[in-house]
Amino acid sequence: METSSWVAERMCTSCNLPPLAASRNGPIGPFHRVGRLVPGPANDRDAPGLARFEESVRIHLVGPAEEVLLAVVRRRAVHRSTVRCVRRDVDRLAALERVAARFCGFGDRSLLVTSRHRSECTLAGVPAALAVSGLVKRYGAVEALSGVDLEVGESELVGLLGPNGAGKSTLVKIACGLVRPTTGRAEVCGARAGSRAARAAMGYLAELFRFPGWMNADELLELHQRLAGSEGGERERSELLELVGLVDARKRTVEAMSKGMQQRLGIAQALVGSPRLLLLDEPTSALDPVGRRTVRTLLEELKRRGVSVLLNSHLLSEIELVCDRVVILLGGKVVAAGSPAELSRPRGVEIETNGGSRTYADARREDIPRLIADLVRGGQDVYGARLLTSTLEEVYVEAVGGQTS
């Protein structure tokens, strides 16, 4: 059971196995990442001992319950070296009945489960990809951040919104160690932001970045591979360039690239070394609509692969389309946070009739049958009904009170 969840995750990313590949009868690959474990029912119904555990996490076990051996390893799954340093409490459990008690110790934290082969599983506690609490940053008399709390979970795509000067870039820079916080805590995958372990676990694309003009795309990625300690080599570089649509431009120097191509190369650079957390500061600012769509598709693909993303962008439509959660900053404080659906508010019901569209501003979903019945009784033909909710743009404008900077 000498494996680490960090290695497992990386291997899974490179072999691109689907997250729920574990099967009762089929052969299991050397390492499978089972995905982010969220509250839900256990897959393995042969494991009565997991009843209590089911309440907090979902686990996908491989092999018949009575054959499964589990090693519970409590550690910070950040980096090879970190894993070795903090690894403790290795315990083999002969039967699943004892697993529940062990799992209880983890509480409601998200867990990473990797299967080594048919009859063995490794369990490791995985901290949030980015955890920020009470973060304050002052530049002289100016307070850029005033006690920000924020968390980006495993495989989560969080959008960061706010007017210019709200503190978004400062927050991202603190997360990647370019700026030191005045007070407060910022952790990347359980390691202090800015530490070597934290930097090894993340990729970053700055809002205003430049690469040396004399380097070509391939050389640039190779440089970052070396600095990131990535052993992906030529294969990884080719994959990344293909991912961002720059395969044909791999030998083109940066200064000979358009701004959009440089932006896509920047994204490829940020993905070198398969980071667990990606910090993107305005990644689509220089892209045309097709380029933006490419990035959106890329973000969805990254999410599928289990990469957590903090996306700082002014493009609300983009954030609304791809993000699981949205955080709105204003004056260095979080003024709104939640999923786009949670943040949106009901704006009534719109019913389409032969007499045109009618809007009932105070109506709710449960009022629709009654409204339709009334209209039909009144001799109207009804073609459709739509529940109106506020758009992210409306939510944003409401949250920032119309401020632009």
Add this chain to the structure above:
Amino acid sequence: MTAVWTIAGYGLREALRRKVFLVVCLLTLAFLALYWLGTRYAFHHVDNVVPPEGVDARTFAGAFLFGMAMFGTLFLGVVLAIFLTLGVVRGDAERALLQPLVVRPVGRSTLLVARFLGAAAVCAPYVLILYFAGMLVTGLEGSWWPDRIVMPGVELAGGVLIVAALSLLGSVFLSSIANGIAVFMLFGAGLVAGLLGNIGHVLNSHGLVHAAKIAAWAIPFEALYQDALRAITERTSGLTGFLLRLGPFGGAEQGGVGLRLWAVAYLGIVGAAAIAGFLRRDL
């Protein structure tokens, strides 16, 4: 260690691709050609000169010319060192070139050390090559060879490395242009200290000599240069030796082992200050 070589290699490739080496090579060839012409002309006519009593004209001409060549070598080495290092931190950060490198799992101290090693790998061999080329020209044209062959060259290279370290330190706090100006002014201050020492010797002013000595040790590339000048005429005595020690650009002054140790310690102190400043810097 891999990261150090990677970043050092990155700096070297940048200098190569940006044609820095090409420009430097062309300028160096021009300098050597002019020096060769001057040396040839000087030694051709030296036998026609009637020197004051007690002065060996050939030794004086050889040491004087080679002293000038050493100054030229130091100057070119310093220019190269400054241009390779003046924008390493703040300059690159302002151009947004540094941030993508700093967020990688490479320590900031590693990055700074690597950039210094990259600059040193260019400047030190360059200074040594130019020093020995100048010596070869002087020796072949005038049949004059310095009393010490290797140590003066090493000291010149050491002086250039100190300037590179100072420029690196300045790059943490100053923008590229401000840093370049500051380091060149510091270099000029070193020269002035040497000239003050010359004047002090001529006027027999202990105060002036003392002040020049303190200034030279505060910026030890100047003290190393003076020690190197002294070393090339170490065994030359009499009036010839006295005149030569006044030096063409700054007086020759013995520094010895103490100076060399101080120079090494100085490099360490400047490097530590640069690293401490860089670690605390928001980018």
